[in-house]
Amino acid sequence: MLKEVIVAEGKQDIVAIKKAIEAEVIITGGFALNKRTMEKIQIAYEKRGIIILTDPDGAGERIRKYLAERFPAAKHAFIPRLQACKNNDIGVEQASPEAIRTALSKVRTQNMSAQQEFSQQDLLNNSLVGTAQASAKRDRLGELLGIGYANAKQFVYRLNNYGVTRWEFEQALLTLNKEE
Known part of the structure; x- marks a missing residue:
């Protein structure tokens, strides 16, 4: 089981991530992060650390930026766009288990300075x-x-x-x- 908690965007992302790795996942529900979700992310951040794994699109990048500002020591994993596309859709849920594992193996921490x-x-x-x-x-x-x-x-x-x-x-x- 992965030590950190993965923060992803939607319910289908959980399914894809669980096919790739045993991990706890918190979903943001898109950009409309509510107070309860932010509290869950805060607790995970403080106790276990978080890995932000959002879709490789504009909305995913906005969510990543928003979360990175609030959780500066969060880790970041990126799935390449071509590996997250299927059926004219782009997202973590479209990525193969191998693509997700590869992204998680290349986790980086953002340096605010x-x-x-x-x-x-x-x-x-x-x-x-x-x-x-x-x-x-x-x-x-x-x-x-x-x-x-x-x-x-x-x-x-x-x-x-x-x-x-x-x-x-x-x-x-x-x-x-x-x-x-």
Whole structure:
């Protein structure tokens, strides 16, 4: 059983997560987090720690940001968009058990006092912005690093705030370049 409690968005997410791993899950019910749910998350956060595992879409990112502000030591797991899509739907509930386990194996903690290791120049130098393939490359690199997909500005933010080292970044780029 996973020590931390997973915070996900909906009831179907619980089903998918339980197929992948034995864990306690609290659902937010979308962005309308009520007082009772926030109290449950607070208790889990204080007693066991939480892992935020939201859908890789705009709504999921807004929920993640909201929770991260309230629970700064929370851990974060990201399922790559392509692994969370099925039947024209995107979400944790669409991911395979393997994709969920992989995301949970790459958990990161957000550092609220960000390092300034990476900049837009790093993205530009590595064709992660400004090319037709940039979005797909960021998506794959985010998967390799365990920080998920993001636009260029958000990607630099995640590199600097989720503890990615220069060495990890360069190793992931090597893997990405070998795949191309």
